[in-house]
Amino acid sequence: MNLRLTWHKITHWEYWPYQVVYTPVYFQYLYYAFRTRSFFYFNASNPTIKNGGFFMESKKEIYDLIPQQYYPKTILINKETSLDEIINIIKENNINFPFIAKPDTGLRGTAVKKIDTKETLLSYTKKANFNFLIQEFIPFTNEIGLFYVKLPNQTKGKITGIVSKEFLILKGNGKESIKELLLKDPRYEFQLEVLHKEYGDKLNQILSENESINLVPYGNHCRGTKFIDFSHFITPKLEETFTNICNQINGFHYGRMDIMFDSFEKLENGKNFQIVEINGAISEPTHIYDPNHSLWYGWKELTRHFHYLYKISKYNKKQGATYLSFKEGISEFKKHIQFYNTILKF
Known part of the structure; x- marks a missing residue:
């Protein structure tokens, strides 16, 4: 990485390793673990989601909890399924190209890909050493992450933050190539290696004036x-x-809903939107990563949300939900690490 990008990372905390950003949360977590007598108390936050949605949860199992009208058609594909079988499944479910493929157990957007052709699908299935989802492509252009919290003893929840997502969209000037345009913005230059693997020589293409291209169509x-x-x-x-x-x-009390929608006016009225996915106890209040926010603001929001997680988990435990035992938690964590190492090879 060149000196300019290194300096950009140092001076913009949104790029710092989460181990550093989460420093105050670690102390808060240890305090709550002491109070609950459990290192895995968060398991009770969303009782119907595996591990509360903290690790190793199945996205498909979460989709099955959501009323069908609120999310796009989604199919679980076993990693052993052949390409011909997948094509038949797609046809039977009336899913057309393009669509989105993503791991059933997710990891910060790793291995999420827009599938445009059978060739792209074949390439994906060859690399995917994990069960994955095929999901209808959502036609709406706006995307947000909406953080929702509801204490189990209350009838009304609250939205604690909304993040809007500005995709990696380039606009041409008729002179410079896609690669040259990427090099103008450090945020985009960080992606150059990954984009080169995906697009190859296409990055040398010159976009005509005002021509736009969305290189990463997921937020x-x-x-x-x-x-x-x-x-x-x-x-x-x-x-x-x-x-x-x-x-x-x-059973959903705490987490972030990633939503694609038409307009805020229609979203307010519950119209013209679809839930891309729901993340549970592991969710971040991602509005903190707005470049205009300070690290202090980020710490305030992280600790605020972690307090909600503790309160919800503690209340659900009183109502019969269970905490993972230390042995069970360590076992799940080991599975998470194994899966992490697998998916990073994608």
Whole structure:
């Protein structure tokens, strides 16, 4: 990495390793572990989701909790399934190209890919040494992450933050290649190696003036998406709408919903949107990664949300939910590490 990018990483905390960013949360976690007498108390936060959604949860199992009208058609594909079988499954379910393929157990956007052709699908299946999902491509252009919290003893939840996602979209000037345009922005230059593997010589293509191209059509920070704090769009009507939606998702109390939608006005009224996915106890309040926010602001929001996680888990435990035992938790953590090492090879 060149000196310019190294300096950019140092001076922009959104790129710092999470082990550093989460420093105050570690002490908070140890305090709550002492209070609950459990290192894995968060397992009780969302009782119907494996491990509360902290690690090794199946996305497909979470989708099955959501009423069908709120998310795109999604199919689980076993890693042993042949390409011909997958093609037949796609046809039977009326899913057309393009669609999204992603691991059933996710890891910060790793191995999420837009599949345009049979050739692209073949390439994906050859590399995917894990069960994965095929999901209809969502037609809406706007995407947010909406963090929702509801204490189990309350009838109304609240939205604690909204992040908007600015995709890696380039606009041409008729003179410079895609690669040259990428080099103008450190956020995009960080992605150059990955994009070169995916697009190859296409990066040398010169876009005509005002021609746009979306190189990463899914909103992951680690894939070049810029996160912008849109929490000012939280309204009583929006909270009412999502309380109604989340009340239909059995056992969901804490997490971030990634949503694609048409407009905020329609979203407020529960129209023209689809839930891309729901993340549980492992969720981050990703609005903190807005470049305009300080590290101090990020720490405040992280500790605030971690307190919600503790309160919800503790209450659910009183209502009969269980904490993972230390032995069970360590076993799950080992599985997570093994899967982490597998998916990073994709």
